[in-house]
Amino acid sequence: MDPYELATRNTVEVVTDEELRALIDRPVRRVYTGYEPSGEIHLGHMVTVNKLMDLQQAGFEVTVLIADLHAFLNRKGTMEEIRETAEYNRLCFEGLGLRGANYVLGSDVQLTAEYELAVLELSQAITLNRAKRSMDEVGRQMDNPTVSQMVYPIMQMVDIATLGVDAAVGGIDQRKIHMLAREHLPSIGYPAPVCIHTPIINGLDGKKMSSSAGNVISVADSEEEIKKKMKKAFCPPEVENNPVLEILRYHVFPRADAVAIRRPEKFGGDREFAAYEDLERAYAAGEIHPLDLKTAAADHLIDILAPVHDYVCSR
Numbered sequence: 001m002d003p004y005e006l007a008t009r010n011t012v013e014v015v016t017d018e019e020l021r022a023l024i025d026r027p028v029r030r031v032y033t034g035y036e037p038s039g040e041i042h043l044g045h046m047v048t049v050n051k052l053m054d055l056q057q058a059g060f061e062v063t064v065l066i067a068d069l070h071a072f073l074n075r076k077g078t079m080e081e082i083r084e085t086a087e088y089n090r091l092c093f094e095g096l097g098l099r100g101a102n103y104v105l106g107s108d109v110q111l112t113a114e115y116e117l118a119v120l121e122l123s124q125a126i127t128l129n130r131a132k133r134s135m136d137e138v139g140r141q142m143d144n145p146t147v148s149q150m151v152y153p154i155m156q157m158v159d160i161a162t163l164g165v166d167a168a169v170g171g172i173d174q175r176k177i178h179m180l181a182r183e184h185l186p187s188i189g190y191p192a193p194v195c196i197h198t199p200i201i202n203g204l205d206g207k208k209m210s211s212s213a214g215n216v217i218s219v220a221d222s223e224e225e226i227k228k229k230m231k232k233a234f235c236p237p238e239v240e241n242n243p244v245l246e247i248l249r250y251h252v253f254p255r256a257d258a259v260a261i262r263r264p265e266k267f268g269g270d271r272e273f274a275a276y277e278d279l280e281r282a283y284a285a286g287e288i289h290p291l292d293l294k295t296a297a298a299d300h301l302i303d304i305l306a307p308v309h310d311y312v313c314s315r
Helices: 003-008 017-024 043-057 068-073 079-095 113-123 128-135 147-163 172-188 223-232 243-252 276-284 290-313
Strands: 013-015 030-035 061-066 102-105 167-171 194-198 259-261 271-273
Touching (some): 030 043, 043 167, 068 079, 128 172, 223 290, 271 276
Antiparallel strands (some): 013 194
């Protein structure tokens, strides 16, 4: 795949396409995403991890912001609790294959006078209503938001300038914050970033993914747990809103040359697919049983996550 194809595969939006193409032509190009250290790394996080690995392969320098102060502002725990999680999360990302990236702890760069002055300057330009709307999809307990959560998106904007990146990656739930950055960063002398948005995938039950709901597979899950969870996963005959197909599309195919469906000859025998689109068409046509699809997804996830356990335990 060429750099543009790598940068855009499995995305739902690029703002803007023309700017991304121009960026790819530069000899040096930098991209970042941020993660709140707030628990186990799971399939939801891995969508952007996979995209950052694509961008590395496309020639981008990747920065990962471990956003401990953002997690604190978003009511994810005490600073002590959050910092304990931060290093573990970094090891998980590296174990998943995101190595050679520049890992930055938020509190190491966000407490300078220059950073704080930029936050205060932008806070004069952004209304409270706009800040709240930008947080609606990413904030915790937004029915009764705190002032700290209104500071959150402004800090995220200043992160882009402070880290000196050309592009920002995030789930589509980050879009409103990214659009604020594109609109307001030029006012403090920093160009509008290219924004690359990935989808928000469903949980195993077909509903919103949430660790508290227990509908996720995390990097800490054992082989037996993965098989058990996948066997119970919602897998309708339809393609739309099918979490098992989403796992294969966003997690397995970007990392595997082909996906094999193993089954007895009396049920059609083994089949191998080199592209997700071919597997999706076969499933939609009823050529693959849901249980066989779940088994294939589970087997591949076990292979993907096994190195994480080894990497984290060796550190």
